[in-house]
Amino acid sequence: MDIVVTALLVIGLVFFTGGGVGILRLPDFYTRLHPAGKLDTLGSLMMMMGVAVFNLHHFTWGALLTSLKIILIVVFIFLSSPTATHSIVDAGVRAGLVPWTKKERRE
Amino acid sequence: MDTQTQRKYVYEPSKTTEPDFPSTSRPKGSPFFAHLITFLILFSLWILLSGKFDLFHLSLGIISCIIITLISGDLLFPESKTKGLIRSWLLFLKYIPWLLYQIILANLHILYLVFHPRMMELIDPEIIKFQSKLKKELSLVTFANSITLTPGTITVYVSVDGNFHVHSIDKKSAEPLPGEMESKVARAFGEQ
Amino acid sequence: MHYIFLYTGLFLCLLMVLSLYRAVFGPTVLDRLIGANAIGSKTVVLLILIGLIYKRVDMFVDIAMAYAMLNFIAVLAASRYFQKKKGLL
Numbered sequence: 424m425d426i427v428v429t430a431l432l433v434i435g436l437v438f439f440t441g442g443g444v445g446i447l448r449l450p451d452f453y454t455r456l457h458p459a460g461k462l463d464t465l466g467s468l469m470m471m472m473g474v475a476v477f478n479l480h481h482f483t484w485g486a487l488l489t490s491l492k493i494i495l496i497v498v499f500i501f502l503s504s505p506t507a508t509h510s511i512v513d514a515g516v517r518a519g520l521v522p523w524t525k526k527e528r529r530e
Numbered sequence: 531m532d533t534q535t536q537r538k539y540v541y542e543p544s545k546t547t548e549p550d551f552p553s554t555s556r557p558k559g560s561p562f563f564a565h566l567i568t569f570l571i572l573f574s575l576w577i578l579l580s581g582k583f584d585l586f587h588l589s590l591g592i593i594s595c596i597i598i599t600l601i602s603g604d605l606l607f608p609e610s611k612t613k614g615l616i617r618s619w620l621l622f623l624k625y626i627p628w629l630l631y632q633i634i635l636a637n638l639h640i641l642y643l644v645f646h647p648r649m650m651e652l653i654d655p656e657i658i659k660f661q662s663k664l665k666k667e668l669s670l671v672t673f674a675n676s677i678t679l680t681p682g683t684i685t686v687y688v689s690v691d692g693n694f695h696v697h698s699i700d701k702k703s704a705e706p707l708p709g710e711m712e713s714k715v716a717r718a719f720g721e722q
Numbered sequence: 723m724h725y726i727f728l729y730t731g732l733f734l735c736l737l738m739v740l741s742l743y744r745a746v747f748g749p750t751v752l753d754r755l756i757g758a759n760a761i762g763s764k765t766v767v768l769l770i771l772i773g774l775i776y777k778r779v780d781m782f783v784d785i786a787m788a789y790a791m792l793n794f795i796a797v798l799a800a801s802r803y804f805q806k807k808k809g810l811l
Binding site: 425428429435439440443444447452455456460467470471474485488489492493495496500504510511517518 | 741744753755759763766794798
């Protein structure tokens with residue numbers, strides 16, 4: 424059981440690391456949104472699943488309720504994260520930011 | 531301030547006037563079933579969030595859920611057609627595992643891109659426009675959110691009649707765009 | 723198992739510092755918003771890990787849920803506010 428929990432936590436951390444590195448490395452605002460909005464979503468899904476499984480280690484009804492609450496947070500993140508991403512993109516488009524393209528495409 | 535005059539780039543949404551929202555007059559059939567389902571969803575949410583099972587808290591929950599249901603009972607199921615409701619929810623539940631599988635595949639692709647040493651040559655951002663065949667607002671919203679959740683693509687703009695502008699990070703994630711996911715969403719919401 | 727949660731939380735804090743770079747030095751306002759959003763989504767996980775370390779998950783879960791909603795509403799409000807501004811570049 425501990426191995427499953429640790430594996431889920433480590434996979435989540437890998438996704439979170441990808442999100443953090445992607446925010447630093449990518450060239451402009453539109454491309455930075457790709458790792459920031461979505462690698463973080465899947466990373467939090469993995470880590471929350473790991474925590475929920477660990478919480479059910481000693482089964483009680485209170486622990487089951489807590490795990491259900493954690494799953495409710497995951498569902499809320501999955502609903503709200505695309506909405507937040509779309510809202511930031513919309514603000515960028517209306518403010519008139521030009522998307523970064525490759526050099527040969529620019530000419 | 532007029533936001534239309536501030537838009538100046540090529541990929542901007544077209545200036546055609548969007549059609550009005552569909553008329554909000556609802557059929558006057560008995561909305562009892564929709565109210566019952568709304569009440570059950572709200573009450574299960576109450577139990578989950580409070581976590582107390584004595585009589586006092588349960589009666590408080592029943593009273594407040596009845597008040598909320600009377601005020602906004604037609605928010606979740608606005609058509610109040612009770613016939614295909616359960617079947618459509620089952621179809622939607624069948625859509626979710628496919629979406630999760632798709633999300634994991636695309637996340638691995640983005641992870642490969644981000645950690646690649648020559649990343650700047652691999653990425654090729656562009657804005658794609660296409661016209662969707664979907665009609666209902668709920669399926670349009672679900673399709674747009676699914677596009678945004680699949681990494682490599684972000685929905686920039688979507689109009690009421692199904693005009694999509696999508697920002698994609700490279701060629702590989704831009705290719706399969708209007709294809710399979712749209713037909714899956716159409717099947718999940720009964721539009722074929 | 724206790725130490726695994728502790729070091730996971732510490733690594734998450736390190737990743738928050740990475741995002742904080744973008745939130746402080748970002749060229750535009752919206753870049754800073756992206757950095758703040760990334761920090762918020764890591765904080766939700768970190769709160770539950772803190773709850774596991776102190777063995778009070780049932781209390782910290784509610785705080786994490788409230789923080790997730792607050793993060794979402796803050797990002798929505800900030801981006802709605804900045805889209806009316808022209809000179810944010």
